[in-house]
Ligand SMILES: Nc1ncnc2c1ncn2[C@@H]1O[C@H](COP(=O)(O)OP(=O)(O)OP(=O)(O)O)[C@@H](O)[C@H]1O
């Protein structure tokens with residue numbers, strides 16, 4: 001059998017945890033091979049071993065049939081292995097080209113960097129694979145999707161034949177995901193092989209050839225994608241049946257909890273991001289915001305939680321006006337908030353999981369008395385939430401940094417939901433989570449709804465919005481342009497509204 | 511019996527992680543001394559006699575040991591000042607200046623008032639802390655309000671401190687030669703008891719205050735609500751403001767506390783070692799050495815104490831090295847610089863360690 005990559009019985013331990021326990025992965029030349037597993041199953045770890053970032057305790061790695069020692073990423077590069085990480089590794093202040101050639105710069109005969117030649121080469125590769133980028137743009141100015149293409153180009157520029165993608169689609173909008181899938185197919189045509197990590201089973205079914213499943217660090221098996229289906233994959237991965245539709249009864253909306261009137265917010269560049277927005281969220285309902293990224297979703301959330309100033313308009317929570325109050329005051333008026341960017345806003349990565357779980361309540365009784373923290377109480381509380389929300393961590397004193405992406409998210413959700421706020425703002429709450437965890441989070445959100453909380457859901461995944469919401473508000477250019485009923489509105493109709501179009505049948509306001 | 515195994519395992523992992531943490535400072539010290547030995551060899555000295563004399567110059571005589579502890583005292587304070595700011599994400603390069611103004615202010619209160627001991631000494635110490643804190647407040651507020659980088663401002667504040675302090679002494683407080691009057695006994699830290707114990711070294715009560723300060727720093731950062739906030743802001747200001755902390759006031763507070771510790775370091779010299787303030791022709795370097803102390807001590811209380819002892823010892827022992835082994839005292843400065851060089855390039859050491867480890871595993 002012709003394998004380009006063979007990882008045989010790999011074992012990798014971290015203090016207190018076995019991340020990979022005799023895992024075997026065999027990738028054929030010219031295939032897209034999916035790696036599937038729950039959060040914390042050890043997928044990123046396995047790939048980091050292949051890329052030379054970690055050294056395995058046991059096991060053998062063969063590349064094109066030859067046993068190799070991948071002691072660091074340079075060795076991996078030389079072997080033609082490239083990796084696009086879960087969290088990008090680009091330098092913001094550098095241009096696209098500078099980032100791509102970093103460490104591999106072409107030189108002129110005088111010894112300085114030949115940026116012209118580099119730009120040409122970048123343009124050539126990006127043409128070849130259909131990777132649209134602007135070689136001269138600064139990374140800080142380009143979209144997330146383009147940043148990812150820069151990462152891909154970086155590996156191709158170094159001559160990668162085998163590309164590892166660690167959850168590439170978690171950060172992309174639906175449109176960008178489609179483009180990425182096309183790019184992957186192009187890469188295959190050019191003779192590359194791909195390992196793809198994703199939690200989205202649909203993606204596996206639509207582009208992958210084979211799929212290897214790991215569960216809690218152990219290899220469960222490899223299946224041909226053509227011979228399997230969504231349910232089988234899900235149950236292989238979590239070891240039980242998963243339901244993909246959210247079971248819920250009709251909402252019984254009560255009083256208005258969040259009321260926004262004529263809100264205007266200017267973003268950091270002083271461009272009007274929210275432009276006279278009106279919105280109501282009632283107790284006992286989930287209101288989903290659908291919209292294309294960049295239509296004011298971020299600014300809306302930040303204005304509600306007090307991180308951005310509103311230039312005009314009012315925000316009222318449970319009858320009290322909170323416009324332009326400090327974040328602490330707003331939080332205390334009864335909101336919980338799952339931020340969109342968990343590393344930037346959700347966690348202090350160098351704090352322990354326990355300290356992170358108390359990040360909103362550390363100053364309250366009984367965690368603080370007379371200005372002194374009472375750690376035993378903090379950890380007691382953290383322990384309880386870790387158990388209740390199934391955060392997979394060796395213990396509550398482990399640094400948040402050491403958790404897998406999905407488990408970091410669960411820790412944030414535990415913190416925010418547990419406070420039982422009147423209003424829960426969930427921005428991309430299931431980004432990067434496995435199907436089992438998504439099911440759990442969705443159930444939690446509905447449970448909170450049924451307890452009479454108001455839920456404001458922001459998600460770029462239409463499926464999620466349609467599944468969870470009782471009403472959908474479409475945001476376009478900083479305004480709510482329509483509020484529709486998910487049961488009677490199709491995906492196409494939502495798409496039209498999100499693009500700023502109008503529907504034939506005038507959706508009666510609900 | 512069943513319970514013992516997991517506990518044993520925990521102890522083992524703890525010891526292992528402790529060893530990993532200690533590896534870099536210990537190796538750096540070793541390399542620093544090793545390089546110093548080579549320099550001695552090259553310049554025609556015997557490194558064994560040289561280091562023996564150095565060791566003797568610290569432990570051989572109780573007087574020198576007392577002097578070492580005395581030398582450590584301000585270094586502990588300046589180390590804490592650097593470490594405290596660093597833990598909260600700020601680089602305080604202005605410890606030197608904060609220390610100088612603290613020194614002046616404490617002596618000023620010492621000579622200007624006539625008060626009973628129980629009020630006079632605390633008041634003089636407080637003056638030192640307040641002056642240092644004020645010197646830290648300026649870069650803090652500039653950073654918080656106008657995003658001016660604290661490194662630039664603190665460096666400039668060092669010069670301002672030096673010249674302002676010299677100006678005050680020259681024009682208002684000059685007694686004889688280049689210095690102020692002596693402070694009265696009611697404002698003095700000097701201790702006949704400690705002097706007696708150490709064969710009349712200049713060791714003073716400030717040493718005990720320094721130990722206490724180590725405990726205070728640990729307590730403030732790891733046991734209090736404010737410390738939790740300060741550390742959170744240092745690690746991730748975005749997440750901290752999401753969690754409702756006031757990032758700006760925390761930045762200012764951190765600089766004030768850091769400056770306060772530095773000011774107390776100055777007070778140790780003014781009220782303890784010398785008993786006066788003097789016109790300085792150049793920086794004392796006590797503040798700059800604090801950066802080294804904090805770095806080698808990994809910004810932990812215990813680490814700061816130990817590395818202050820090391821650097822204090824090196825400085826005191828250098829005299830004997832010259833007297834009995836004829837090695838230039840500058841060698842000590844070189845060793846200190848090299849130790850810091852190796853700590854700062856710890857990345858290099860870690861890389862070598864990893865290499866060694868993976869080679870072993872590869873076989
Ligand atoms: N550097 C590290 N130090 C300690 N533990 C780690 C480290 N990296 C990962 N782990 C642990 O190893 C396990 C596997 O983590 P890994 O990141 O490989 O998961 P994953 O399958 O990629 O999950 P996700 O889908 O959530 O990204 C987790 O329990 C994690 O806590």
Ligand SMILES: [Mg+2]
Nearest residue numbers: 044086404405
């Ligand atoms: Mg991962």
